Amino acid sequence: MPSDVVQDVTWTSDEMMAVAAARELSDGTVCFVGIGLPSTAANLARATHAPHVVLIYESGCIGAKPDRIPPSIGDGVLSVSADAVVGVPEIFAYWLQAGRIDVGFLGAAQVDRWGNINTTVVGNYQSPAVRLPGAGGAPEIAASCDRVIITLRHSARGLVEKIDFITSLGHGDGSGVRERLGLPGRGPQAIITDLGVLRYDDSQHQFLLSEVHPGVGVDDVLAATGWPLLVADSLHETPAPTTSELSALRSFTGA
Amino acid sequence: MTKFSTLSEAIEANVHDGDRVALEGFTHLIPFAAGHEIIRQGRRNLTLVRMTPDIIYDQLIGMGCASKLIFSWAGNPGAGSLHRFRDAVEREIPGPLAIEEHSHAGMATRYAASASGLPFGILRGYAGTDLVEVTDNVRFVSCPFTGESLAAVPALDLDVGIICAQQADRQGNVMLWGITGVQKETVLSAKRSIVLVEEIVEHFVPHVNGVVLPNWVVGTVVECPSGSFPSYAQDYSERANDFYAYWEPISRDRDRFLAWMGEHVLMTETNAGFLASLDSHLVESTRA
Structure with missing residues (x-):
């Protein structure tokens, strides 16, 4: 993938995160995209190595090809550039629920070692310390897409021992909950952060640290993780962003 | 058959204290002007329904119009939290707000x-x-x-469903296009419906993705240009992205929020008056 690595170019940890997330999408992948980093990463993939990635937004836009990063999931640039625009009941029923989506890209306020996601509350549900926006499309995206990629900034407040509310089910407690519930998708397979990449290990039934971004130490990642994070045998360094990845990303973000 | 009326008459006749009301719009075609009129008329104890409650719901909640919210994602898209909603849930300000929470x-x-x-x-x-x-x-x-x-x-049966659309014709048929969200379902789920349109036209020109609501399922049509501001109506206006960022510090401080609502909503009488009360830079960039 990265062929034109130039080491003297500098980048931010957020840029590394967006690039690492974009690389998860191969050409032709059908991807359900949330707003924020997932949208940036999916559009970066489309602008670089995956020109035929199909972007689906929950506002009903199928095959959107925005020329800038839309500030909302219902931006006019999405509907005008889409192959088709359908109503919201249809996007969730005919397209997501029916199993037509390869990858769901989700953000998280809290995530645990099994990829369960909280975007609902910090603290007690009835009297929360912080009320978050809530579920949106995420519970069914997490259930029905073939695989899920989670992106968030790495901190012990975000990657926690126990999440306060299961908004979207990952792998439950690692004991085969998805299979027992009959969920169609394989669930979260990668957690992409600004420090590295965690991948779900089916034999150890939890996420393992499998990549660290350039300049990041394993100890940095462990210290910023709220559970005793296990390290994969195959641990390696993420290839640095290429100049073409960075220039494409910066053309979107205006950086 | 569709009735044509002014916005204030439409709200007066259709939205009553205690009603279950949806003002729907999925980023696009959000009926802000109707929310402002509900606030002006001082409705109370509403059960508000919306997939994506955003700034207009922050305003309705902060002004004490709602006692319950049925929703699936409450935020200021791309800009942050709804602080009036959060104050209601976290601290019961201005009063308790029951919530019923779903997925999209x-x-x-x-x-x-x-x-x-x-x-x-x-x-x-x-x-x-x-x-x-x-x-x-x-x-x-x-x-x-x-x-x-x-x-x-x-089933999400509504007393009142309120949406924006681009056009109505003189027979009261309604047409909308672009991101159509759950606009059709909102009208069909409601005992009484209000549709704010940008324009009343002689004849419809078909649009890709166009949705037509026949006049015999449409309650009241209100001609209300820019009734979706700071949301948008495709081919009539662009989304006022700056407004969503501008709202964040106003929403954060309850006193500032109340002063803003007084100046721009309670002290104005129509949507045109509301738009004229805003700094021109917030409005001018949104003309399509």
Whole structure:
């Protein structure tokens, strides 16, 4: 993938995160995209190595090809550039629920070692310390897409021992909950952060640290993780962003 | 048959204290002007319904119009939190706000069930989430043919459904295009509906993705240009992205919020008056 690595170019940890997330999408992948980093990463993939990635937004836009990063999931640039625009009941029923989506890209306020996601509350549900926006499309995206990629900034407040509310089910407690519930998708397979990449290990039934971004130490990642994070045998360094990845990303973000 | 009226008459006649009301719009075609008029007329104890409650719901909640919210995602898209909503949930300011919380797929299923005249809808959803624990209106049924367990959610029957659309014709038929969200379902789920349109035209020109609501299912049409501001109406206006960022510090401080609502909503009488009260830079960039 990265062929034109130039080491003297500098980048931010957020840029590394967006690039690492974009690389998860191969050409032709059908991807359900949330707003924020997932949208940036999916559009970066489309602008670089995956020109035929199909972007689906929950506002009903199928095959959107925005020329800038839309500030909302219902931006006019999405509907005008889409192959088709359908109503919201249809996007969730005919397209997501029916199993037509390869990858769901989700953000998280809290995530645990099994990829369960909280975007609902910090603290007690009835009297929360912080009320978050809530579920949106995420519970069914997490259930029905073939695989899920989670992106968030790495901190012990975000990657926690126990999440306060299961908004979207990952792998439950690692004991085969998805299979027992009959969920169609394989669930979260990668957690992409600004420090590295965690991948779900089916034999150890939890996420393992499998990549660290350039300049990041394993100890940095462990210290910023709220559970005793296990390290994969195959641990390696993420290839640095290429100049073409960075220039494409910066053309979107205006950086 | 569709009735044509002014916005204030439409709200006066259709929205009553205690009603279950949806002002829908999925980023696009959000009926802000109707929300402002509900605030001006001082409605109380509303059950507000919306998949994506945003700034206009922050305003309705902060001004004390609502006692309950049925929703699936509450935020200021791309800009942050709804602080008036959060103050109501976290601290009961200005009063307690009961919440009934769903996923988008669940809310869309509820609208579709109501539009279909069914008592409930089914979906493959919610399984394994804590939403099941906190939302009594999520239950599970077995498929009578395969035995598969599926989520069941009740029809989202509304007293009043309010949307924006681009056009109505003189017979009261309504047409909208672009992102159409759950606009059709909102009208079909409601006992009484109000549609704010940018323009009343002699004849419709068909549009890709166009949705037409025949006049015999449309309650009241209000001609209200820019009634969706700071949301947008495709081919009439662009989304005022700056407004969403501008709202963040106003929403954060309750005193500043009340002063803003007084100056721009309570002290104005119409949507045109509201728009004229804003700094021109917030409005001018949104003309399509």
